[in-house]
Amino acid sequence: MIIQKFGGVAVRDSASREHCIRHIRRGIREHGRVIAVVSAMGRAGDPYSTDSLLCASRDLVNSPQAADLAAACGELLSCAVLSAELAAAGIRNELLYGTRSGITAEGPFRTAGLRADGARLLQSLGDGTVGIVPGFLGTGTDGFIRTAGRGGSDLTAVVLAKALDADAAEFFKDVPGIMSADPDLDPKAEMISFMSYAELVPLLAAARPVIQKKAALYAARAQVPLHIRSYSGDAQGTWIIP
Numbered sequence: 619m620i621i622q623k624f625g626g627v628a629v630r631d632s633a634s635r636e637h638c639i640r641h642i643r644r645g646i647r648e649h650g651r652v653i654a655v656v657s658a659m660g661r662a663g664d665p666y667s668t669d670s671l672l673c674a675s676r677d678l679v680n681s682p683q684a685a686d687l688a689a690a691c692g693e694l695l696s697c698a699v700l701s702a703e704l705a706a707a708g709i710r711n712e713l714l715y716g717t718r719s720g721i722t723a724e725g726p727f728r729t730a731g732l733r734a735d736g737a738r739l740l741q742s743l744g745d746g747t748v749g750i751v752p753g754f755l756g757t758g759t760d761g762f763i764r765t766a767g768r769g770g771s772d773l774t775a776v777v778l779a780k781a782l783d784a785d786a787a788e789f790f791k792d793v794p795g796i797m798s799a800d801p802d803l804d805p806k807a808e809m810i811s812f813m814s815y816a817e818l819v820p821l822l823a824a825a826r827p828v829i830q831k832k833a834a835l836y837a838a839r840a841q842v843p844l845h846i847r848s849y850s851g852d853a854q855g856t857w858i859i860p
């Protein structure tokens with residue numbers, strides 16, 4: 619089994635999602651089963667992105683519980699869209715959201731901690747080969763949806779990889795992999811093919827790190843193999859292996 623995480627740019631539109639579907643087909647071929655973790659579609663300005671949903675009312679900023687519910691709509695919609703497009707492409711899949719995912723979120727709204735009950739997810743998956751999980755969120759014991767901080771779909775992917783003992787957590791981003799610096803800020807940044815968790819740590823200080831800091835630190839502690847690569851191509855990207 620492999621966990622494949624598709625970020626906001628990867629699931630932005632039907633053309634980018636065709637790449638995601640191609641990666642999922644390959645994931646099935648190479649790993650047998652795929653759990654796809656999806657982010658909200660696109661970036662600020664795109665209608666269903668997290669930033670756009672949080673602008674639905676300026677009052678959301680003062681109501682964390684309501685803001686988490688508004689933000690969650692982005693990942694849930696993204697699951698629905700990818701699931702339907704996979705089915706149209708002939709790939710049977712199970713929608714794994716709410717209690718079906720086995721993912722719980724406790725603690726403060728906006729910065730909750732995530733836990734995954736792998737047995738619960740596998741029960742929902744049944745004999746299916748592809749599951750679609752909304753990243754970034756979970757439900758607390760009080761029944762309220764909570765989100766795990768910006769970039770939190772990365773955390774969902776590594777928490778699931780650990781709980782399910784997956785072969786790796788594979789991240790599909792808008793960069794070819796992990797580079798020596800953010801390529802948006804440093805045009806001389808160079809690709810790194812293999813690195814250690816320790817070498818990743820200094821790169822997490824970037825204003826917008828390539829992987830959510832909480833997710834990277836969790837992966838290092840839990841020794842989850844990470845593979846960071848471009849959603850749009852087949853280049854090998856970056857491996858971080860224990």
Ligand SMILES: Nc1ncnc2c1ncn2[C@@H]1O[C@H](COP(=O)(O)OP(=O)(O)O)[C@@H](O)[C@H]1O
Binds near residue numbers: 626627657790798821
């Ligand atoms: N060292 C780095 N290597 C590659 N990308 C980096 C690095 N540091 C920061 N970034 C930024 O990380 C972004 C990818 O992360 P993110 O936007 O969270 O991906 P996604 O939303 O697809 O999961 C890139 O667009 C890039 O600007």
Ligand SMILES: N[C@@H](CC(=O)OP(=O)(O)O)C(=O)O
Binds near residue numbers: 626767770
């Ligand atoms: N959609 C959430 C969660 C996330 O991880 O998104 P992305 O994978 O696009 O960074 C956010 O924007 O924070």
